[in-house]
Amino acid sequence: MRSGRASDAAELVLAGKYLGPDEVPALLAAGVGVIGENRLQDLQAKRAAPGGEGLVFDFIGHLQSRKVRDVVGHVRLIESVDRLSVLDAIGERAEDGIRVLLQVNIAAEESKHGFLPGALDQALERASEMGVTVGGLMVLPPWASDPEASRPWFTRVRALRDELRGRWAPDHDLGDLSMGTSQDFVVAVEAGATIVRVGKGIVDRARMER
Numbered sequence: 644m645r646s647g648r649a650s651d652a653a654e655l656v657l658a659g660k661y662l663g664p665d666e667v668p669a670l671l672a673a674g675v676g677v678i679g680e681n682r683l684q685d686l687q688a689k690r691a692a693p694g695g696e697g698l699v700f701d702f703i704g705h706l707q708s709r710k711v712r713d714v715v716g717h718v719r720l721i722e723s724v725d726r727l728s729v730l731d732a733i734g735e736r737a738e739d740g741i742r743v744l745l746q747v748n749i750a751a752e753e754s755k756h757g758f759l760p761g762a763l764d765q766a767l768e769r770a771s772e773m774g775v776t777v778g779g780l781m782v783l784p785p786w787a788s789d790p791e792a793s794r795p796w797f798t799r800v801r802a803l804r805d806e807l808r809g810r811w812a813p814d815h816d817l818g819d820l821s822m823g824t825s826q827d828f829v830v831a832v833e834a835g836a837t838i839v840r841v842g843k844g845i846v847d848r849a850r851m852e853r
Contacts, residue, residue: 658842734773
């Protein structure tokens with residue numbers, strides 16, 4: 644592919660917020676691998692829909708500490724751990740073996756959740772204390788109409804991940820980088836993403852082709 648990486652180097656997670664529970668059979672028929680949900684109620688509705696038990700879910704939205712108990716055990720990965728209190732709540736259920744990503748507020752935007760880069764070591768230390776496995780980082784860079792504007796942010800997050808990996812292996816593998824959406828996922832893959840979260844563009848095209 645254009646990035647010079649193998650075609651399976653990055654996994655596609657389909658953003659579920661553009662899809663209703665009634666579309667679960669179509670998702671299964673299309674061979675969709677992983678659904679990323681932003682809200683607990685949407686996750687629960689799709690799991691309860693006919694065929695929903697055949698889907699695999701990630702949680703990709705802002706997660707309240709009090710709702711952690713309803714998410715752990717029902718997703719393979721929480722991609723959006725953005726503060727220590729959520730790590731603590733997950734740690735109370737660490738026996739369930741949940742894997743998480745730390746959300747990074749790479750541009751220190753007041754409108755976004757996530758750890759500032761300088762707080763990640765503290766988060767990793769807390770995760771170690773709580774028995775939580777951190778599998779990598781997730782980022783939402785500042786929005787821009789030009790996908791190339793995201794490249795410096797993606798590159799910075801990858802370098803940050805590599806630095807942390809050197810300090811925290813083998814406690815945390817930090818192998819995953821969840822970055823890139825429908826608007827800039829090609830650039831994200833070129834920059835080293837292992838997970839891309841895409842939704843509206845693919846969903847709209849599929850509906851048009853029905």
